[in-house]
Amino acid sequence: MNARLASISKTRVTWKNTTRNVEVSPLRYFFPRQVDDLVAIVQDADAHGLRVRAVGSGHSFSEVAKGRDYLLNMQYLDKVAQVDPQGLHERHRGQGDNARYYVEAEAGITIKNLNIVLDGMGLALLNMGAVNFQTVSGALATATHGSGITMPAFPDMVRSILLVTGGGQLIRLEPADGITDPATFTPRHGEALVQDDDLFYSTLVSFGAMGIMYALTLEVVPAFMIKEQRVMMDWNVLREELIRGDFIEKVVRNYDYVSFRVNPYEVDGQHLCSVVLQEIIPGPPKLSLNARYKNLKTSILGNIPLLPLFTIWYLNRFPKAIPGSINSFLKGTKDKIFIGKSYRTLFQSGTNIRRHGISSEFAFPVDGALIVSVVETIFRQALENVARGNLYQSSHIPVRFVPASQAYLSTAYGRETAYVDIPLLQNTVGDYEILERYQDLIFTHGGIPHWGKINNRLYGKIDITQKNFPRLGIWQRVRAQLDPKGTFISVFMEQAELIPRHLDTVAVNPGVLHEE
Structure with missing residues (x-):
């Protein structure tokens, strides 16, 4: 060395x-x-x-x-720069009010720091996940998403990737209709320009299988404000709106960002729900004091370092208090109205709580009746866990909505998707056992597990992956081309059987992938 x-x-x-x-x-x-x-x-x-x-x-x-x-x-690779439009295809530049904006971010910058830099440029991400301490490359690798049926998940905001492939070859990878104009392309690091749909959409969500990402180019938008409201309602009311289709058509499609959270346990005769409604507004508006801050109590409590440890101790000591504590949490997040910068509104408060959380999450088609069936299946399993083992799920069930993705291994590939999440506080009694039971159960309902969350019951079930990812074969061929020696194969890829045992590999060719 x-x-x-x-x-x-x-x-x-x-x-x-x-x-x-x-x-x-x-x-x-x-x-x-x-x-x-x-x-x-x-x-x-x-x-x-x-x-x-x-x-x-x-x-x-x-x-x-x-x-x-x-x-x-990758922590030292954290630079961000706005992309010079002169090197872009004219059709990707836009003009006037339709101007388009791009930044190149090195792989190690966190979403939090990227948001700060973008805000200083007068720009913003159009969407983000619920937390901001992920790196941009990590958010891309596992298809991080927020909510909003017309708002892209993280992979679908990426327009170009600087990638070190097998053998140490550096390429700039884009779709066939990429933003870079080949006629004026000037490599800054000696990279080759590769514009091909299969290579690009395979690499977007690939867990590092195609190489080491040095930087990625994101399409961003002028900075904007979001108004948020959180409405409490009974599950029985929401379930009827979901089954009729009213909630999907009149709420999910009418607001920019929509999600809901529901208590898996019945308290005082109802499963309490919190519906989060967020919409982009012209800004900056005049704000009242209340509208400037999210619910103050939960914002403060959620960031006290020792509170999660006390909460875990308390819930383990008094498990029967869990259903009521979930209700208290949901009520505590209620805001009459909050207006803030996009990245502050999309970020969900309570960083320390989230650092102590684990979850399994599953993707389904956006179908109200199906969502009801899945959520109520979780209700029944939650009661079964209590009846048979006195095991309690320590958190609510969040449900979010995203548009179809073009990334071949995105769990939202090719269809509008509803994500049903099952978060728990880690180290509450039965945490991983509860999630394993939910995985086995929800697989039978057609749920596709999130790549970045607890998904160990997927191991050895390649039939589930093959069924739900029609472009898996292309993804495997691309991986073999970009990494013929298997330099980037991980333990996870082997356990999830994403790497075929008998796949002929070919030499790295920084050009178009040709199917045989």
């Missing part, structure tokens, strides 16, 4: 994800500072038959980041 690589790496390091349920002790733990470091690391690994993984903030609860041999911490 050369002196440069030795100087930016450590040995005898154990990396753990945020919730500390996944850990790895690599041969070497690298802190790359520039794209040349990534190229050199991959070339060194290739030469010695070793594997390479990059990690971000460790937000994923699944084993998707788990690897071996060389592990890369």
Whole structure:
């Protein structure tokens, strides 16, 4: 190993994800500072038959980041720059009120810091997930999503990827109708321009299987404000609106961002729901004091470092209090109205609570009757867990809505999607056992598990993956082309059987993927 690589790496390091349920002790733990470091690391690994993984903030609860041999911490690759429109196809620039905006973000920047930089530019992400401490590459790798039936999930805001593939080859990867004009393209890092749909849409959601992402180009929008309201209602009322289709057609499609949360337990004769309604407004409006802040009590309590530990102790000591505590939480998040910058409104308060949470999440078609069936199946299983083992689910059930995705391995590929989440506080009694039961149950209802959340019951069930991802074969062929030596194969990919045992590989070719 050369002196440069030795100087930016450590040995005898154990990396753990945020919730500390996944850990790895690599041969070497690298802190790359520039794209040349990534190229050199991959070339060194290739030469010695070793594997390479990059990690971000460790937000994923699944084993998707788990690897071996060389592990890369991307924290120093955190620069952001606005893209010069002169190098773009004219059709991707827009003009006047229809002007389009792009930024290139290095892979290690967190969503939180990206939002701050964008705000300083007068720009914003059109959508984001519920938390902001993920890195942009991590959010892309597992198809992070927020809510909003017309608002893209993270992969569908990406327009270009700078990727170090097998052998240390650097390519700029875009769809066939990419934003970069090949006639005026000037490589800044010696990269080759590759514009191909199968390569791009396979790489968008690929868990690091195609290579190490150095940077990605995001389409962003002028900064904007969001008005939020949270409405309490009885599940029996909401279920009827879902079954009739009114909630989908008159609410989900009429607001920019919609989600709801429901208590899996009945308290005082009802399953309490909190419906979150968010809409983009012209800004900046005149704000009352109340409208400037989200619910103050939950915002403060959710960020007290020791509160989650006390909550976990309390719920383990008094499990029968859990149904009522979920009700109290839902009522505590109620706001008459809140207006704020987009990234502050889309971020859900309570960072410390979320750092102690784990969950399994499942994707379904946007069908009101199906959503009701799935949610009420969870209700019944929650009661069964209590009756047979005195095990309680320690949180509400969130449901979110997203548009169809073009990413081949997105759980929203090709269809509008409803996500049903089952979060728990980690270290409450029965946490992982409860999620395993839910996984087995919801697989029978056609649920597709989220790649970045607890999904271990997917292992050995390649039939589920093949059924739900019609482009899986293309994705596998692309992986074999971009990584012929298997340098980027991870433990998760092997356990989920995403890597065929008998797939002929071909040499890396930074051009168009030709199907045989």
